[in-house]
Amino acid sequence: MINRRNFIAQGWSALLIALQTWRPRKAAAEVDYFTGTEYVGKTRAGRYRDFYINYWKTMRRIDAERWTLQVGGLCEQPGSFRLEDLRALPQKTQTSRLKCVECWSAKAQWTGFHFSELERRVKPLPNATGALFHCGDEYLEFADLKSLRHPRSLFAYEMDGEPLTDEHGFPLRLVVPFKYGYKNPKAILKVEFVEEAQPGTWSRIGPYSTDGTILPGHDHPLDRGKIRRRIFGGEIRD
Numbered sequence: 001m002i003n004r005r006n007f008i009a010q011g012w013s014a015l016l017i018a019l020q021t022w023r024p025r026k027a028a029a030e031v032d033y034f035t036g037t038e039y040v041g042k043t044r045a046g047r048y049r050d051f052y053i054n055y056w057k058t059m060r061r062i063d064a065e066r067w068t069l070q071v072g073g074l075c076e077q078p079g080s081f082r083l084e085d086l087r088a089l090p091q092k093t094q095t096s097r098l099k100c101v102e103c104w105s106a107k108a109q110w111t112g113f114h115f116s117e118l119e120r121r122v123k124p125l126p127n128a129t130g131a132l133f134h135c136g137d138e139y140l141e142f143a144d145l146k147s148l149r150h151p152r153s154l155f156a157y158e159m160d161g162e163p164l165t166d167e168h169g170f171p172l173r174l175v176v177p178f179k180y181g182y183k184n185p186k187a188i189l190k191v192e193f194v195e196e197a198q199p200g201t202w203s204r205i206g207p208y209s210t211d212g213t214i215l216p217g218h219d220h221p222l223d224r225g226k227i228r229r230r231i232f233g234g235e236i237r238d
């Protein structure tokens with residue numbers, strides 16, 4: 001029976017439900033990692049002649065104070081990590097070459113931590129086969145667990161002994177030297193463990209494989225005057 005009091009009570013509970021569902025969404029929207037400054041998209045100019053810059057969209061500067069690495073999806077212990085938490089993990093340094101499908105490559109020394117450190121803390125569930133990387137410029141990439149666990153893969157927060165610049169992916173990027181550059185997401189905001197592999201941003205746009213393993217062919221290293229040389233597939237070791 002609907003009488004006036006019931007009607008009003010129902011009205012209030014509808015309003016309460018609306019408020020409850022509305023509030024978390026507003027809270028999520030309030031998480032803003034960025035400062036207002038727009039700064040860079042893609043450049044091959046100036047000091048970037050030795051290590052080109054690729055960003056899918058014009059990237060906004062990430063605020064180091066507000067940023068945390070969100071780790072979620074199919075894992076037992078989702079969480080978020082501040083940059084100082086990540087810097088406190090056992091450190092690893094390696095020199096490796098980044099090879100873009102556009103045919104240039106460039107070499108740097110990267111410092112960061114291995115995926116095993118993250119894996120130990122968040123514990124991916126047995127049905128997770130890999131992770132999606134959500135980036136500051138809305139770039140999206142997928143990495144399977146085998147690649148993440150590979151000894152040459154690295155979560156890097158330093159490049160050539162300095163914190164990553166905004167251009168090169170501050171605060172954190174994934175280095176997977178045996179895969180093309182597009183499988184090396186920069187400015188990572190969130191790692192989401194998922195069941196199924198999926199194509200990332202470039203593989204959806206262009207004729208690039210979802211797997212992204214470097215194929216035999218040619219390379220034009222920027223540090224060797226772009227002189228064409230043959231490569232044999234997988235990581236380029238020099």
Ligand SMILES: Nc1nc2c(c(=O)[nH]1)N[C@H]1C(S)=C(S)[C@@H](COP(=O)(O)O)O[C@H]1N2
Nearest residue numbers: 052053054055056100135139181182184186
């Ligand atoms: N967030 C984000 N990461 C990204 C890209 C991008 O567009 N956005 N481009 C990828 C590609 S195609 C390459 S070749 C490398 C280039 O890294 P660099 O800009 O440090 O040279 O970044 C990769 N990571």
Ligand SMILES: [Mo]
Nearest residue numbers: 100101181182
């Ligand atoms: Mo690339």
